[in-house]
Amino acid sequence: MSFSLSAASARPPGTPPDLQAALTQLDGVILGKGTQVRLAVACLLARGHLLIEDQPGVGKTTLAHALARTFGLDFRRVQFTSDLLPADLLGVSIWDAASSTFRFQPGPVFSEVLLADEINRATPRTQGALLEAMEERQVSEGGTTRLLPDPFFVIATQNPAAFVGTSPLPEAQLDRFLLTVTLGYPDVRAERQLLETGGRGQRVRDLPALLGAPDLTRMAREVDAVHAAPPLLDYVQVLARATREHPALEAGLSPRALLALLSVSRAWAYLHGRAMVLPEDIQAVFAPLCAHRLPLRDAGVRVQDVIDRVLADTPIP
Structure with a gap:
């Protein structure tokens, strides 16, 4: 396989200034987590939904609100x-x-950003209620279908499965999340800054809006226009085949997962000011896209180790 920049615009557009300002503002709130911040923004630009799995108190809600x-x-x-x-x-x-009629009272799902906090503490019935909303961006109730706002972005947080009172999300719902990220503990410098400033809760409430829904719609269209050359598509298919044939996995990436991989890779390239997708864009988002989609045969195997091996063993175009 060969990969040439000649297939795309010779002059990359650069990260839009308003988007760069937004990233800078988010970096000032979510300290030391630049990669996770950019994955969340890429997920938003790709019109996906985000699952954050981590223990309480590491900034999941702060990220969603900011x-x-x-x-x-x-x-x-x-x-x-x-x-x-x-x-x-x-x-x-x-x-x-x-009026002698039924009047629909919309629930909180009718919002542009919905934070489903600790989603795995709810029953499977309630978890499943989000399926239609996430996939079809609509809600059916009482024989009537109602469209959700555009944009509509679900950020769900999930406690580790070992925590008391959790119900694991079914595979069908996990697949509706474009990416899974883990924030983890802050580094020493970021943690010290938090201690000195007393946290970020008040600052989030005071954040100015640097963009709006029309800006997001425009950027999403520009993301769709980011070029993916045929050799890049070959690379995506080879990676998918590697997951489908890996002995440690029950199943590999589905065609829908590959479309999701291409979509978020375009968003990642756009965030970094490029007009075309490069192999490193695929690699940057591969683990967050795959982590919740690859069922393991053996509980003693770590899915991250499998993903790392697939990337290492697949030739880069």
């Missing part, structure tokens, strides 16, 4: 618990005696 504030989007947070019902999330029709 992202919504920076991009000027309507933000709602729902705390998922064992007694949360689908109607609490989607909305319910209420009888209006004055």
Whole structure:
């Protein structure tokens, strides 16, 4: 395989100044987590949904709120618990005696950014209520289908499976998340800065909106226009075949997962000011895209080790 820049524009567009300003603002709130911040923004630009899996207290909610504030989007947070019902999330029709009709009361899902906090503490029934919203960007209730806002971005946080009171997400719902990221503990420098400034909660509430929904729509169209050359598509297919044939995996990447990989790779290239996707863009987003999509045969094997081996063994064009 060969890979040439001649297939795309010779002059990369560069990261748009308004997007660069947004990234800088987010870096000032989510300290020392530049890669995770950019993965979250790439997920938003690719019209996907984000799953953040980590223990409490490492900044998952702060990231979601800061992202919504920076991009000027309507933000709602729902705390998922064992007694949360689908109607609490989607909305319910209420009888209006004055008009003798049912009036629909929208639930928090009707927002541009929905934070589903600790999603795996809810029952499978409530978890499944998000499926149609995430995939079709609509809600069906009482025989009526209602469109969700555009953009519509779900950020779900998930506690580790070992935590008490958690219900694992079904594979069908996991596949609706474009990326999975883990924030982890801050480094020593970032943690010291947090201690000296007293945290970032108040600062998030004061963040100015640097962009708006129309800007996001424009950027999403520009992401779609980022070029993916035929050799790059060959590389994607070879990676997929490697996951499908790996002895440690029950199943490999599906065609839908490959479309998702290409979409978020375009967004990653766009974030870095390029008009075409390079192999390093695929590699940068491969693990976050694959981690929740590759079921293991052996519980003693780490999925990250499998992903690392697949990338190492697959020739780069």
